[in-house]
Amino acid sequence: MxxxxxxxxxxxxxxxxxxxxxxxxxxxxxxxxxxxxxxxxxxxxxxxxxxxxxxxxxxxxxxxxxxxxxxxxxxLAVVFQDYSRSLFPWMSVGDNVALPLRRKGMDRGQRRAAAEEALEQVGLAGASGKYPWQLSGGMQQRVSIARALAYRPxxxxxxxxxxxxxxxxxxxxxxxxxxxxxxxxxxxxxxxxxxxxxxxxxxxxxxxxxxxxxxxxxxxxxxxxxxxxxxxxxxxxxxxxxxxxxxxxxxxxxxxxxxx
Amino acid sequence: MTGRSPLSSRLLCGAAGVAGLFCVMELAGRSGLIDPIVFPLASTVVSRAAALAADGEFLADVASTLGAWAAGLLIAVLVAVPTGFLLGTLPRVEAALRPVLEFLRPIPSVALIPLALLLFSDRFDMKVAVIVYAAWWPVLINTMYGLKDVDPLAKETLRSFGFGRMAVLWRVSLPSTAPFIATGVRLAAAIALILAISAELLAGGASGIGTFIIEAGGSPDALEYIIAATIWAGIIGVVSNSLFTLAERRLFHWHLARTGGTR
Amino acid sequence: MRFLRVAGRLWLVPVVLVAWEVATRTAEDIFFPPPTVIASRMHELWFSGPAQHLWLTEGALENIPTSLGRIFSGWLLAGVIGIALGIMLGRSERFSQFVDPIIQFGRAIPPPALLPLFLALFAIGTQMQVATIVFGIIWPILLNASDGARHVDRLHLETASAFGFSRGQRLMRVILPSAMPKIFAGLRLSLSLALILMVISELVGSTNGIGFQLLDAQRSYDYPGVWGSIVLLGVLGYVLNTAFLAAERRILSWHRTANQTT
CATH class of the missing domain: 3.40.50.300 (P-loop containing nucleotide triphosphate hydrolases)
Structure with missing residues (x-):
C-alpha cells in the first residue's frame, strides 16, 4: 500500500x-x-x-x-511526539478528536459519536468535555491516538x-x-x-x-x-x-x- | 539562484509599498475618483510638507511642541522613577496606595485639559502639566513591574557578600529594572506627544503643531496644510520612537539576549 | 473575613477622601471644590432623574449613551479591520514587508492631530469621532494580531495539514485561536485609548457626549461640573477595563490554565 x-x-x-x-x-x-x-x-x-x-x-x-x-x-493520520503542542488547547478533548472528521463529510452528530467511540477505545470515555491541559501527559497522548483512530486512516x-x-x-x-x-x-x-x-x-x-x-x-x-x-x-x-x-x-x- | 532577489530586501519592499500608496492616491485624485477639492493630491501634500520644513513659523511651532514634550517627559521620568522605586521596595505602602492609583489611572488624561486650562494661566505650563500627568503612568507602572522581575538570587548573592540595602538597590535592582524603565519612557514619549497636540488643539492661542493645524483651518487650502502638518507630526513620532528603540537596543542588549526578545 | 480583607486593602481611600474634603474646605479655592460638592453636582447632572428612567437625568440619557456608542462602534470597527489586516500581515511575510513602513508611520501619527482633518472631511458628528477613534486605536490590535498570527506553533499547523484542514478551518480553528491571547492584549489597550480619543474628539468638535458636557462646564466656569465629568470618565474607564478583564478571563481560560500547567 x-x-x-x-x-x-x-x-x-x-x-x-x-x-x-x-x-x-x-x-x-x-x-x-x-x-x-x-x-x-x-x-x-x-x-x-x-x-x-x-x-x-x-x-x-x-x-x-x-x-x-x-x-x-x-x-492518513499522524500522532506526533509532542502531544501538548499537537492538541489544540483552546478546544475540548471531544472537539479535538471530532474536528478533522469534517473532512469526511460527517454531520455534527456523527462526528460526536465517532469521537466518543474513539475516546472509549483509548480508555477515555467521558473525557470529551475536558480540555487537553486538564489531563496528564499519557492521557493527552491517548487523545491524539483517539483523534487518529476516529479519522479511520x-x-x-x-x-x-x-x-x-x-x-x-x-x-x-x-x-x-x-x-x-x-x-x-x-x-x-x-x-x-x-x-x-x-x-x-x-x-x-x-x-x-x-x-x-x-x-x-x-x-x-x-x-x-x-x-x-x-x-x-x-x-x-x-x-x-x-x-x-x-x-x-x-x-x-x-x-x-x-x-x- | 545565488543572487539575492530584490524581494528579499525589507528596505526596497518598504519603499515600493510607500511609492505604491503615493501613486494610488495621486491617480485617484487625478482621475477624479477622489475630488482634489475634497482631498488634495498626494503630490500637492508632499510638496506642501517639504515647503513647511523651510517655513520659519512652522518650525517655531514644532519647536514649541517639542519643548513642552521634552520638558513634560523629563519631569514625568524624574518623578515616576523614584516613586516607582519607593512603591516597589515598600510593599506595605504600595498595598495601601494601590486602590488610589487604580482609581486615578483610568481617568482619560485628555479630560484633564479643560481643568488645566482653568488652573494654569500660562499655556506652556498647562501643556507641560497635562503631559507630566499622562506620561508618568507608563513610567511608574513599568518601573514597579521591572522591580518585581529582579532576580532574588542576584540580590541574595550581593547580600551574602555583605552589601547593604542601598548597595543592592544601586547595583542589582536599578540595572535590572532599567530596561523596563526604558520601555516605559518610550511608551510615555508617544503619549506625551498625543497630549501635547491635544492641549494645543484645545487651548489655541499659543504656538505648537496643534495650534498650527487649527489656525490653518481658516485658509482656503486648509486641508493641504493640515495634512502636511500631520505628516510632520507622524515623522516626529516615527523618529522619536526609533530613537528610543535604538537606544534601548544599544543600552540593554544584554536584557534582550537574556529574554530572547527580538522587537 | 472577606469584608475585613477588603477593608484592609481599601483603608486609604476614605482617608484620602476625608483629607481632600478637609483641605479643600479650609483652602476655599473655587478651582478645587470639595468632593462632597462634586458628588452632589454629579448627582444633579446625571443621577437625579425620575425612577422610571433608573434615576438618570435627561442629560445623562442624552450624553452617556452617545459617548459609549462612539467608543464601542469605533472599537468594534477597529477590532474587525485590525484583526483581519493583522492576520494577513502575520501570515504573509511578503505583504508585511511592503506595508510595514506605512504601518509604522500610521501608528506614529498622534491621533488628535487628525481631528481637524476628519472634521473637514466628515463635519461635526459621530462619523468624525468614530473615524478618529478607529484610526487611533487600530494599531495595537493590528500589530498584536500580526504578531500572534506570525508565531503560531509549527506543530499546530502541521497537525492541521496532516488532518487535511481546509483553509477556513485552518484560519478559524488554528490561527485565530492561537493569536487570540495577543489580540486580546491589543483590544484591551485599544479600549482605554478609545476612551481617550472619544473625550478629545468630543472636546474638539461635538454637540453632545460626556466630553461636550465637560467642555460646557468649563466654558460656564462650573468647576464642580468639570471635576464631576472627570470623575465620571474615570469611573467609566474603570468599569470598561474591569468588564474587559472579566470577559477576557472567561474567553481565554484555556490560555491561562494551559500555560500554568505546561
Whole structure:
C-alpha cells in the first residue's frame, strides 16, 4: 500500500546543506505495523514528514495506495511526539478528536459519536468535555491516538509517540497501540529510537543508518501473540531480535565510514 | 539562484509599498475618483510638507511642541522613577496606595485639559502639566513591574557578600529594572506627544503643531496644510520612537539576549 | 473575613477622601471644590432623574449613551479591520514587508492631530469621532494580531495539514485561536485609548457626549461640573477595563490554565 523508492532529501543548499535522506527504499503492505528505528538525528522524522506530505523531498517517489504523495493524503493520520503542542488547547478533548472528521463529510452528530467511540477505545470515555491541559501527559497522548483512530486512516504514522511519557505509561500506550491495531486492522508506521519498543510493537523492524539515512536492516518479528510486557520480553526470540537490531543500529556508529 | 532577489530586501519592499500608496492616491485624485477639492493630491501634500520644513513659523511651532514634550517627559521620568522605586521596595505602602492609583489611572488624561486650562494661566505650563500627568503612568507602572522581575538570587548573592540595602538597590535592582524603565519612557514619549497636540488643539492661542493645524483651518487650502502638518507630526513620532528603540537596543542588549526578545 | 480583607486593602481611600474634603474646605479655592460638592453636582447632572428612567437625568440619557456608542462602534470597527489586516500581515511575510513602513508611520501619527482633518472631511458628528477613534486605536490590535498570527506553533499547523484542514478551518480553528491571547492584549489597550480619543474628539468638535458636557462646564466656569465629568470618565474607564478583564478571563481560560500547567 505504501511504496517508497529512492527517497532523497537535502535541507538547504551550498556548504550549509544537510543531506538527511540518502535514497530510501521501503515497501509496506496492508495491515502491517512497521517500526522504524535509528540513532537520533538520522532523518527518521524527515522520512515521516515526507510520507505525511508535510515536506517536499528533493528526490525519489512516495506512493500511497497507488497515488503519488505530493500533498497530505486524505486517508492518513499522524500522532506526533509532542502531544501538548499537537492538541489544540483552546478546544475540548471531544472537539479535538471530532474536528478533522469534517473532512469526511460527517454531520455534527456523527462526528460526536465517532469521537466518543474513539475516546472509549483509548480508555477515555467521558473525557470529551475536558480540555487537553486538564489531563496528564499519557492521557493527552491517548487523545491524539483517539483523534487518529476516529479519522479511520488507511495509514497511521506515529512519530516517537511514546517519547514524552514515563515508563509505566509508555508500556500502557504500547499495548493500547497493539490492541487498537488488531481491532481496526490498520497499517501503522511507527518511528522510535527505542530498540525494545520497536521489537515489542512491530511486525517488522526497519533500521536506518545515520544521516544521510539509508535502510541497513529489515527484520521480520515473529513473536507469538498476544504480546505481553513481561512474557514477550523474556522470550528468547525477543532477546535475540533485540540484540540483532541493537547491533545494526550500533554497528553503523562504530563504522562511520560506512555511513558517509 | 545565488543572487539575492530584490524581494528579499525589507528596505526596497518598504519603499515600493510607500511609492505604491503615493501613486494610488495621486491617480485617484487625478482621475477624479477622489475630488482634489475634497482631498488634495498626494503630490500637492508632499510638496506642501517639504515647503513647511523651510517655513520659519512652522518650525517655531514644532519647536514649541517639542519643548513642552521634552520638558513634560523629563519631569514625568524624574518623578515616576523614584516613586516607582519607593512603591516597589515598600510593599506595605504600595498595598495601601494601590486602590488610589487604580482609581486615578483610568481617568482619560485628555479630560484633564479643560481643568488645566482653568488652573494654569500660562499655556506652556498647562501643556507641560497635562503631559507630566499622562506620561508618568507608563513610567511608574513599568518601573514597579521591572522591580518585581529582579532576580532574588542576584540580590541574595550581593547580600551574602555583605552589601547593604542601598548597595543592592544601586547595583542589582536599578540595572535590572532599567530596561523596563526604558520601555516605559518610550511608551510615555508617544503619549506625551498625543497630549501635547491635544492641549494645543484645545487651548489655541499659543504656538505648537496643534495650534498650527487649527489656525490653518481658516485658509482656503486648509486641508493641504493640515495634512502636511500631520505628516510632520507622524515623522516626529516615527523618529522619536526609533530613537528610543535604538537606544534601548544599544543600552540593554544584554536584557534582550537574556529574554530572547527580538522587537 | 472577606469584608475585613477588603477593608484592609481599601483603608486609604476614605482617608484620602476625608483629607481632600478637609483641605479643600479650609483652602476655599473655587478651582478645587470639595468632593462632597462634586458628588452632589454629579448627582444633579446625571443621577437625579425620575425612577422610571433608573434615576438618570435627561442629560445623562442624552450624553452617556452617545459617548459609549462612539467608543464601542469605533472599537468594534477597529477590532474587525485590525484583526483581519493583522492576520494577513502575520501570515504573509511578503505583504508585511511592503506595508510595514506605512504601518509604522500610521501608528506614529498622534491621533488628535487628525481631528481637524476628519472634521473637514466628515463635519461635526459621530462619523468624525468614530473615524478618529478607529484610526487611533487600530494599531495595537493590528500589530498584536500580526504578531500572534506570525508565531503560531509549527506543530499546530502541521497537525492541521496532516488532518487535511481546509483553509477556513485552518484560519478559524488554528490561527485565530492561537493569536487570540495577543489580540486580546491589543483590544484591551485599544479600549482605554478609545476612551481617550472619544473625550478629545468630543472636546474638539461635538454637540453632545460626556466630553461636550465637560467642555460646557468649563466654558460656564462650573468647576464642580468639570471635576464631576472627570470623575465620571474615570469611573467609566474603570468599569470598561474591569468588564474587559472579566470577559477576557472567561474567553481565554484555556490560555491561562494551559500555560500554568505546561
Amino acid at each position: 505504501l511504496e517508497i523508492s529512492n527517497l532523497d532529501h537535502t535541507y538547504g543548499s551550498g556548504p550549509g546543506a544537510h543531506h538527511a535522506l540518502g535514497g530510501i527504499d521501503l515497501r509496506v503492505t496492508q495491515g502491517e505495523l512497521v517500526c522504524i528505528v535509528g540513532p537520533s538525528g538520522c532523518g527518521k522524522s524527515t522520512l515521516l514528514r515526507s510520507i505525511a506530505g508535510l515536506l517536499k523531498p528533493t528526490g525519489g517517489t512516495i506512493t500511497l495506495n497507488g497515488t503519488p504523495v505530493d500533498r497530505t493524503p486524505d486517508d 488507511s495509514l497511521l504514522l506515529m512519530d516517537e509517540p511514546f517519547g514524552s511519557v514515563d515508563a509505566q505509561t509508555r508500556e500502557d500506550l504500547e499495548d493500547l497501540t497493539l490492541r487498537v491495531r488488531n481491532h481496526h486492522n490498520m497499517t501503522i508506521l511507527l518511528i522510535t529510537h527505542d530498540i525494545d519498543e520497536s521489537v515489542y510493537v512491530g511486525d517488522r523492524v526497519v533500521v536506518l543508518a545515520k544521516a544521510p539515512a539509508t535502510v541497513v536492516g529489515d527484520l521480520r518479528v515473529d513473536l507469538p501473540g498476544p504480546r505481553d510486557q513481561i512474557t514477550t520480553r523474556e522470550n528468547p526470540a525477543f532477546v535475540h531480535l533485540r540484540a540483532e537490531v541493537g547491533r545494526l543500529v550500533r554497528g553503523m556508529r562504530s563504522h562511520p565510514a560506512a555511513a558517509s
